[in-house]
Structure formats: structure tokens, C-alpha cells
Amino acid sequence: MTGRKAGKSAFREYFEAILIAVVLALLIRQFIVQAFKIPSGSMIPTLQIGDHLLVNKLLYRFRDPRRGEIVVFKFPRDKEQDFIKRVVGLPGEEIALEDGVLFIDGEKTDDSHADYESTSHGGKERSFAPFRVPVKGDTVRLDSDRRELYGFLVANELGIAGRAKVDQFVKELVNRGSLMVDGKKVNTWVVQNNYIFMMGDNRDNSYDSRFWGPVDVDNLVGKAMILYWSFDDSDHYFRVKLGSFDFTFKKIRWNRIGDVIH
Numbered sequence: 695m696t697g698r699k700a701g702k703s704a705f706r707e708y709f710e711a712i713l714i715a716v717v718l719a720l721l722i723r724q725f726i727v728q729a730f731k732i733p734s735g736s737m738i739p740t741l742q743i744g745d746h747l748l749v750n751k752l753l754y755r756f757r758d759p760r761r762g763e764i765v766v767f768k769f770p771r772d773k774e775q776d777f778i779k780r781v782v783g784l785p786g787e788e789i790a791l792e793d794g795v796l797f798i799d800g801e802k803t804d805d806s807h808a809d810y811e812s813t814s815h816g817g818k819e820r821s822f823a824p825f826r827v828p829v830k831g832d833t834v835r836l837d838s839d840r841r842e843l844y845g846f847l848v849a850n851e852l853g854i855a856g857r858a859k860v861d862q863f864v865k866e867l868v869n870r871g872s873l874m875v876d877g878k879k880v881n882t883w884v885v886q887n888n889y890i891f892m893m894g895d896n897r898d899n900s901y902d903s904r905f906w907g908p909v910d911v912d913n914l915v916g917k918a919m920i921l922y923w924s925f926d927d928s929d930h931y932f933r934v935k936l937g938s939f940d941f942t943f944k945k946i947r948w949n950r951i952g953d954v955i956h
Contacts, residue, residue: 726752728916730766730778736894736901737778739809740764740955742947746923747955751916759784759890759914762807764955767892768913770846770906772857776915779902780807783891785829785911791822791904794897800824807895818904819897827908828885837871837881843907844883848873850910851886887912924950 732745741747741764749766759765759781769775782805783789783798790797796805810820825843828834834844845864854863867873872881889908894900903909924947 726750728766729922730776730918732778735899736896737764737780738896738899740780740807740895741778741918742924742950744925744944744947745921745950746925747921748919749916750919753917754911754914758888759911759917764918765892766915766918767909768915770850770909770913771860773855773913777892778918779892779894779900781890782893782903783827783908785827785888785890787891788824788826789822789891790824791820794820797824808893808897809895811896811898822904825891827891828889830885830888832885833882834885835882836867836873841871842868843903846907847885847889847910848883850913851883918955920955921950921953 728749728751730747730749732741732743732747735743761781761784763781764778765781766776766778769777782796788797788799790800794808794810796803796808825840826832828847834847835841836844836848838844842864845867846860848867849860849863852863854860872879873883874880888911890911891903891908893902893904926945926947
């Protein structure tokens with residue numbers, strides 16, 4: 695009888711310890727730190743495909759994002775998807791690119807993280823007409839040449855969810871240059887939140903705010919902090935044969951592990 699009670703007691707202790715560990719892990723992931731893997735080359739050379747990093751989810755509960763920080767956020771076209779870019783413009787600032795040179799409020803600005811890999815690109819990658827990053831209370835014109843960028847903002851503030859629905863809404867707004875509100879046609883929108891302008895360091899190959907507009911600060915996941923692991927996701931790998939078994943291993947980038955992200 696004593697042995698059965700001891701066995702039950704040991705099982706209960708193990709179960710409770712595992713349960714507590716799982717709950718703590720979930721709480722930490724939800725509110726404090728989250729792991730994130732780099733899936734694309736938009737942040738090269740700062741971040742490489744296959745980098746694994748930790749994101750501080752607590753920081754922006756206590757302060758606003760700052761220019762130059764690398765941030766994970768909910769993608770405006772589809773909030774089920776997380777993106778990672780660098781903060782380039784803050785609420786109320788005017789952002790512009792002239793032949794790859796960054797201007798903020800009309801002043802040439804240090805943009806040392808930007809990488810332009812070739813001279814063959816143009817358009818939004820190298821030149822971007824002055825754009826005011828919306829701040830709460832701003833009134834934007836939906837019939838302006840920036841109405842596509844504003845369309846994603848309005849869709850966000852109206853709570854439209856799902857990429858297909860967001861894209862359809864933006865397409866219709868771009869075609870009409872207006873919205874129907876309470877049965878009336880309006881071509882202006884009063885911004886309800888603060889926004890930031892995001893760009894990838896790999897400027898010639900980054901799908902960012904130049905294409906889908908600014909990011910609502912309420913949709914930030916957290917600040918990228920440190921690389922805890924890094925696999926080379928290219929064709930660089932090594933193989934090990936053990937009898938009839940053939941194993942393929944990606945190369946580990948040992949020199950990147952532990953790097954603080956700037």
C-alpha cells in the first residue's frame with residue numbers, strides 16, 4: 695500500500711513539474727520572448743536566411759520603437775504572417791528616397807544599414823517620393839497618388855482580416871479613390887493610430903512599406919535581440935553515410951551564434 699502511494703506521489707510530482715514548465719514556456723512565449731526564423735533575404739547582410747533569433751515582446755509595452763531597430767510585426771496584408779524589417783520612419787516624419795539616399799523631413803540621413811546590391815534596379819527600390827508617416831489624428835486623402843498605401847492602413851483600422859479580403863478592399867479603394875461611410879462617399883480618412891515606416895536592409899530585394907504602407911504600432915510583435923542559432927539554408931551541406939543510411943546535414947554558422955542584433 696505504501697509503495698502504491700509513493701508511486702502515485704512520484705507520478706503526480708513529475709506531472710505537476712511538466713505542467714508548470716509547459717505553462718511557463720507558453721507564458722514566456724506569449725508575453726516575453728519568442729523565437730523567430732529568417733525565411734527570406736530581405737534583411738541581408740544583417741540577417742541571413744536560416745538565422746534563428748529571439749524577439750523581446752515586452753519592450754514595446756513600455757516604450758515606443760526607435761529608428762534603426764529591427765522589429766518583428768504583423769504583416770499588414772495578412773496579420774497571420776509575421777514580417778521582420780528595420781524601423782526607418784517614425785510617426786509624423788516625412789520619408790523619401792532619392793537614388794538610394796534616405797531623406798527624413800527633407801534632410802539627408804545616415805542609412806548605413808542599407809545595402810544596394812546592384813545598379814540595375816529603379817522604381818520604389820531606389821526612389822520613393824516624400825511620404826508622411828501617419829500619426830494619430832492625421833487626415834489622409836484616399837484619392838491621392840498614395841491611396842494604395844493608405845488602403846492597407848484603412849483596412850487595418852476597419853478590422854478587415856485575411857489577405858484576399860484586404861487585397862480586394864485595397865483594389866476597390868484604389869479604383870474608386872473613396873469609401874462609402876454611412877451611405878456617403880468620402881475621400882478622406884482620419885487616422886486612428888500611430889504608424890512607423892519599415893524597410894529591409896536588402897533594399898533592392900525587400901517587400902516593405904514602400905509597397906504596402908506603414909505599420910500600425912499596435913501590430914508590433916517585438917524587437918529582434920540576439921541570434922541563438924543559424925543554419926546555412928543554401929546548397930552548403932555535408933552528408934554522412936552509415937551503412938545503408940544516408941544523412942544530409944545543413945552547415946551551422948557557428949560564427950553567428952550569440953550575435954546581438956543591431
